[in-house]
Amino acid sequence: EGLAASGLIQPGSLVENAYKVRLPAGASEADLKAIQDRAAKDFPEAGWSIRTRSNAAPALSSNIERFSQFLTLVGLTALVVGGVGVANAVRAYLDGKRGVIATFKSLGASGGFVFTIYLVQILLIAGVGIVAGLILGAAMPFAASAA
Known part of the structure; x- marks a missing residue:
């Protein structure tokens, strides 16, 4: 009553009213949703x-x-940055093997053969890296909790 008599409540005033409603015991989420929908x-x-x-x-x-x-x-x-890093590492590895690739080609190896050899090598290196990463990632929570 005092707030209403003060004349502070007018259109545009920042007034917030909070109402707490006690629902019957055992009211379900569906009941709460129904009350919200009806109020709206x-x-x-x-x-x-x-x-x-x-x-x-x-x-x-x-x-x-x-x-x-x-x-x-x-x-x-x-993930994107890691992919770029892996691509650069593969390129650097193959650049280092350029002489060996040239030797294979000069001895008559087909392009498919050279591609297969280095694809298998890169997949093996990637597999070792993945396994090492999985082991390290699985061990880190235990190491962190011990620390």
Whole structure:
């Protein structure tokens, strides 16, 4: 009554009212959704901001969602950078083997044969790197928890 008598509540005033509604014990999520839908239908101009037990902190939920999207972007960026690094490593490896490749070609080896030899070598090196990375990645949580 005192707030209304002060004349501070006018169109454009920043006033926020909070109502807490106790529901019957055992109210399901469907019941909560029905109440939200009915409130939005009965009072379309009210500007409700309804929080339930499943969404008690919507700001936290949106921050977690944004952080998840950021980590996805960082992961994809790291994947692209890693792919460029692997491509450069393969190119440097093959540049170092240019003399051997020329020798194979001068001895009559076909291009397919040379390609197959170096493809197998690169796949073996990649396989060793993948296995080493998996072992290191699986061991890191245990090492971090021990530290």
